[in-house]
Amino acid sequence: AIQVTQSPSSLSASVGDRVTITCRASxxxxxxxxxxxxKPGKPPKLLIYDASSLASGVPSRFSGTGSGTGFTLTxxxxxxxxxxxxxxxxxxxxxxTFGQGTKLxxx
Amino acid sequence: EVQLVQSGAxxxxxxxxxxxxxxxxxxxxxxxxxxWVRQMPGKGLEWMGIIYPGDSDTRYSPSLQxxxxxxxxxxxxxxxxxxxxxKASDTAMYYCARAVAVNHFDIWGQGTMVTVSS
Numbered sequence: 001a002i003q004v005t006q007s008p009s010s011l012s013a014s015v016g017d018r019v020t021i022t023c024r025a026s027x028x029x030x031x032x033x034x035x036x037x038x039k040p041g042k043p044p045k046l047l048i049y050d051a052s053s054l055a056s057g058v059p060s061r062f063s064g065t066g067s068g069t070g071f072t073l074t075x076x077x078x079x080x081x082x083x084x085x086x087x088x089x090x091x092x093x094x095x096x097t098f099g100q101g102t103k104l105x106x107x
Numbered sequence: 108e109v110q111l112v113q114s115g116a117x118x119x120x121x122x123x124x125x126x127x128x129x130x131x132x133x134x135x136x137x138x139x140x141x142x143w144v145r146q147m148p149g150k151g152l153e154w155m156g157i158i159y160p161g162d163s164d165t166r167y168s169p170s171l172q173x174x175x176x177x178x179x180x181x182x183x184x185x186x187x188x189x190x191x192x193x194k195a196s197d198t199a200m201y202y203c204a205r206a207v208a209v210n211h212f213d214i215w216g217q218g219t220m221v222t223v224s225s
Contacts, residue, residue: 046213095168
């Protein structure tokens, strides 16, 4: 199975900061990565698919880059409502593994 | 409106069986894979498996194969996740989600909390 390693596991940032979260796959997965945001008590929400395509209705401050084994999610200017946990997921081959998650907290 | 609506919370004893559901509406149910995702208390997301309602083709996570069964009823646009003998370690929130082009989950159910305790 493809391993997906997400870092950091937690991150403290202030409103207005630029935030970057990274996922590394254990083998080449082309651009088959999605990113989700999850707030407490809620299901995950799709942010990015195909590594860099912005999901419908998602603010443009969110962006995704990468291909092969390295991927990043960037929030260009952190807003209060962005405090949440973020997950990447690979869709290259079964099982479609998730990263361990990154909890974004207020500094 | 495209949505997935899951069945309600369950409290069960170890050894009991359980079947939870995920009903799709607002789209052609047979055209998209439906996945199941587990989230244990305070933990991350874990991909469990996926089913294609059109022909019931099913794939499981190797770590969970044999522990759960995923099925679907096309006539009611409902996917199911079932256990024949629950364990305390099955205590978790379970989400279903719709896969688009099998490269992302775009719509998620609200989740079903399963608690297994003696």
